Amino acid sequence: MNRIEFEDALQAYETRFNSMEPELELTVRDPELGVEGWVVVWSTLSCKDGPLGRVGKGGTRIHSGMSMDELRMLARTQTLKNAAAGIGTGGAKSGMKDDPTSDGFEERYRRFARLVAPILHENGGPWGGFGYDIGAHPDHCLWCCDELQSTRCFTGKPVHMGGTDYDVEGIAGLGVAVAARTMLEETGRTPSSATIAVQGVGAMGAAVCRYATEYGMTVRYIADPRLGGCWRIESEFDGELAEAIVTMDFTAARAALEGGPHVCTELDDVLVQSVDVLFPCAVQYVITADNVDAIAASAVVEGANNPCTMEARGLLEERGVTVIPDFIANPGGAIAAYVEMVSDVTDEENARTRAKVTEAKEFTEQTVAGNVRRAMELADEAGVGITRAGLLISYQRVFGEA
Numbered sequence: 001m002n003r004i005e006f007e008d009a010l011q012a013y014e015t016r017f018n019s020m021e022p023e024l025e026l027t028v029r030d031p032e033l034g035v036e037g038w039v040v041v042w043s044t045l046s047c048k049d050g051p052l053g054r055v056g057k058g059g060t061r062i063h064s065g066m067s068m069d070e071l072r073m074l075a076r077t078q079t080l081k082n083a084a085a086g087i088g089t090g091g092a093k094s095g096m097k098d099d100p101t102s103d104g105f106e107e108r109y110r111r112f113a114r115l116v117a118p119i120l121h122e123n124g125g126p127w128g129g130f131g132y133d134i135g136a137h138p139d140h141c142l143w144c145c146d147e148l149q150s151t152r153c154f155t156g157k158p159v160h161m162g163g164t165d166y167d168v169e170g171i172a173g174l175g176v177a178v179a180a181r182t183m184l185e186e187t188g189r190t191p192s193s194a195t196i197a198v199q200g201v202g203a204m205g206a207a208v209c210r211y212a213t214e215y216g217m218t219v220r221y222i223a224d225p226r227l228g229g230c231w232r233i234e235s236e237f238d239g240e241l242a243e244a245i246v247t248m249d250f251t252a253a254r255a256a257l258e259g260g261p262h263v264c265t266e267l268d269d270v271l272v273q274s275v276d277v278l279f280p281c282a283v284q285y286v287i288t289a290d291n292v293d294a295i296a297a298s299a300v301v302e303g304a305n306n307p308c309t310m311e312a313r314g315l316l317e318e319r320g321v322t323v324i325p326d327f328i329a330n331p332g333g334a335i336a337a338y339v340e341m342v343s344d345v346t347d348e349e350n351a352r353t354r355a356k357v358t359e360a361k362e363f364t365e366q367t368v369a370g371n372v373r374r375a376m377e378l379a380d381e382a383g384v385g386i387t388r389a390g391l392l393i394s395y396q397r398v399f400g401e402a
Helices: 003-018 066-087 103-119 138-148 171-186 202-213 240-247 250-258 267-274 310-318 332-342 347-353 355-382 386-398
Strands: 024-030 035-043 060-063 090-097 195-199 218-224 229-232 263-265 279-280 300-302 322-324
Touching: 003 386, 024 066, 024 103, 035 066, 035 103, 060 066, 066 090, 066 332, 066 347, 066 355, 066 386, 103 138, 103 171, 171 202, 171 279, 171 300, 171 322, 171 332, 171 355, 195 267, 202 218, 202 240, 202 279, 218 267, 218 355, 229 267, 240 250, 267 279, 310 322, 310 386, 322 386, 332 355, 347 355, 355 386
Parallel strands: 060 090, 195 218, 195 279, 279 300, 300 322
Antiparallel strands: 024 035, 035 090, 218 229, 229 263
């Protein structure tokens, strides 16, 4: 495909995708308890012939400013991410407008679960159920499964409940590390010679540190407000420090950092370090047109959702910085959720063998590596950036035309 053919195809697909409306929007309220929440299923076209039929899947986001508009945007993005991953689910999101740390939240959460249960896939509806996202807590899984008397309504469950425990196992972070490894190999570099900087060491960033070091990369910088700033790692990333970061024990991590030869600077300094790979794993839009010129990394591999604006991605690629966008790099959570939904391994067998965890990790490694290679090949063939090449692949899969 040459540049002109690529641009024509991308424009046509963007027009089709932008004209889409959600397949389902559900608003639920209980004024007496103060419950307000939504489910949006954006599109299930990509999975109409899959093993589950037409079903949309995504996480459940909870915060006090949640709105239907935010959920629509998230469901739309999830549609692209699931399509990019090539899994048999379309895109959806659910959410509550609430403070999950406030008094009485368990009762409100359980009521929300009851109100939206009729559209669950297991009840004949098009929605694949609850999952982890911002504001989620392991207790929510237990409450939901108890309230609905089903373990199929929630993904990311503990292994003994038939799940993949994808946050604890760091499956999304595994995919991001695989994306970086594949990108380095495809550009003639070796992971064992690469230095990295990781912004945000929550579940995603901690897992990136874990798996990137397993692939031989050197963690040179980590940054998180819970660590007090941006730290330059002046020794091997191992021992007590690595254990504390990977397990997200921030008290122990900070003690290990302060007790070693490491140097702490301002939090945002992590973004401007001269490393081989920068992993933004915190929040959205940390790299914009306003600060993009200061990015000194050779590559940016997105762990967070939308950490770079589209404009910033383009500007980075114009400068020769390789960008692997979020929808290519971080579908590990969606893949793990899909494995939970389609696997016929019993809960008892899974508790004994961890079969779903193994399957989800292998599926994530194969899928992400393949998608990175395909996007890089198309980008090189058409003379465009990897982000736009990945978008075309995703659009094709959304409409079942890949």
